[in-house]
Amino acid sequence: MSDEQELYHAADKMAADYLAHITDRPVFPGPDMVAQLEQLGGALPTQQNDPHAVLDMLSRIGGAATTATNGPNYFGFVIGALLPIAGAAERIALAWDQCASSHVNSPAMAAIEKTAGQWLLEILDLPRDTAVGFGTSATACGFSALAAAQTYLLRQSGWDLDRSGLRGAPPVRIVVPDTVHVTVKKAIRLLGFGTRDIVTVQTDDFGRMRPDALPHFDALTVLCLQAGDVNTGEFDRFSDIIPTAKAAGAWVHVDGAFGLWARASQDKRSSTDGVELADSWTTDGHKTLNTAYDSAVTICRHADLLASTMNAEAAYAPSETDAQKNLTLEFSRRAHGLGFWAVLQTLGRSGVGSMVDGYCALATQLAEGCREAGVTVLNRVVFNQVLCQLADPADTPAFLKLIEQDNAVWFGPTMWRGQPAFRLSVSSWRTDEDAIRRALDAIGRALHQLECQKNG
Ligand SMILES: Cc1ncc(COP(=O)(O)O)c(C=O)c1O
Structure with missing residues (x-):
């Protein structure tokens, strides 16, 4: 074996050993382990x-x-684990070390990402002639989609953004729900919008944008909706809202970082009815689909527009209009669509559907157990998120400290309607009924200890 082969072999063995104990290892490293990082x-x-x-x-x-x-006991954020085939495909791709900018750089990756894009449109059932750019995150992909929105609306109003820039341009307004994800706000800010350009719309008791509270839309409006709110997992009422916005000439963008995958489930699909009417969508592979990190996508109905907005043609690097470097932020890039291809090729439509249904069923089970333990479940659990509150919300930090010390499972805090709450997300293919039991046992233990602490 060459030195190189030996090194890779050693890495593979270490990786396999790590995964062999993934269920039993502390879900968060102890202070001694963290100290050793020095x-x-x-x-x-x-x-x-x-x-x-x-x-x-x-x-x-x-x-x-x-x-x-990457284990079954992590319920924080919407993290997702790594499906073996997605990890294995990345391992091979690391050996290939392809710069997947275009066909000229890598025919293999260009073909794989093209197919991944077509399959994605099929499984999410979005318009088939759209552009699909694979990027690093929903943040970066949302940025690209909103950049295309801005270019489009200004162009429609007679303003050439490429020539004249933003200074003096007609004012574009952005309409968002009051639950909008922080990364959408970040993208909006980076695109040059100030808070005065943003109109925030109230959401209903479930956390969905209220159709009766919508502002006036016009042809200089970008409307941002959500497929999967990070706290409640709720879906905006696309069929009730998008047609009104489109009729006024607005651009509609949907942040579906994890929730757009409801489209792959026969049970959950109806929550997304009407989402296909939007102009652009973003979703991650590294959340619900369990690909490796740095895997996300911008889908844009106006294919040529995304391609011209994100264009990165150079005399020394000519390529097709729809080369990935012309649809995403990155120029030199790894193939962020590879994980999508590998998972869709392996699980197929039915496998992805079952995975999503599995998360939802386990989340429902988790919510029932939480209620039985005396915790208030604040959301309807329409997808994979379980939003909880203690009888006295002010106890949340002490409760989470106990969960952290117990270290059997991990989940974190949030705020809901101005009150402390906590949230569990089921988004790992490894999470099963045993893991749900472990989570409920840990919650039971922490509640008991909290009670003891309070009673002195
Ligand atoms: C609804 C929503 N949108 C956007 C994001 C940002 O995704 P990413 O971390 O891939 O940038 C998240 C992350 O949790 C999210 O839940």
Whole structure:
């Protein structure tokens, strides 16, 4: 075996050993493990080191201080785990080390991402002639979609953004729900919009934009809706809202970072009815679909427009209009669509549907258990998110501290309607009924300890 092969072999063995214990390892690293991370720092090495020693150090010290997000017991944020085929495909792709900018750079990756894009439109049942750009995150992909929206609306009003820039341009307004995700706000800010350009619409008791509270739409409005609110998992009422906005000439963007995958489930699909009427959509692979991190997508109905907005043609790097470098922020890039291809090729339509249905069924089970334990479940649990509140919401930090010390499962805090709450997300293919039981046991233990603390 060559040195190179030996090194990769050693890495594969370490990775396999890590995964063999993923269910039993502490879900969050203990303070001693975190303290050891100092050993990965220190002065910049002046001499060469043995790659095996470097790998060993990384695996021992770094690995010990990881959060077990790839396991069944992590319910924080909407993290998602990694399906074996998605991880394995990335492993091969690392050996290939393709710069997947265009066909000229990598015929293999260009073909794979093209197919992944077509399959994605099929499984999400979105208009088939749209552009599909694979990027690193819903944040970055949302940015691209909103950049296209801005270009489009200004162009329609007779303003050439490429020539004249933003200064002096007709004012574009952005309409968002009061539950809008922070990363959409970030994209809006980076695109040059100020808070005075943003109109925030109240949501109903479920967390959906209220159709009776909509502002006036016109041809200089971008409306941002959500397929899957991060707290409640709720879906905006697309059929009731999008036609009105479109009739006025507005652009409609849907942030579906994790919830757009409801389209793949026969049971849940109707929550997204009408979403196909929008102009642009974003979703992640690294959440619901359980691909590796840095895998997301911008889908844009106006294919040429996305391609001209994100265009990165250079004399030394000519390519097709719909090359990935012309649809995304990155120029040199790895194939962020590879994980989508690998998972869709492996699970197919029915497998993805079952995975999504599985999350939803387990989330419902979790919510029932929480209610039985005396916790208020604030949402309807329409998807994979369970939003909870203690009888006294002010107890939330102490309760979460106990959950953290117990270290059987992990989930974090949030705020709902100005009150502390906490949220569990079922988004790992490894989470099963045992993991739900472990979560409910941990919640029961923490509630009991909290009661003891309060009673002195
Ligand atoms: C609804 C929603 N939108 C956008 C994002 C941002 O996604 P990413 O972390 O991939 O940028 C998230 C992340 O949790 C989310 O839940």
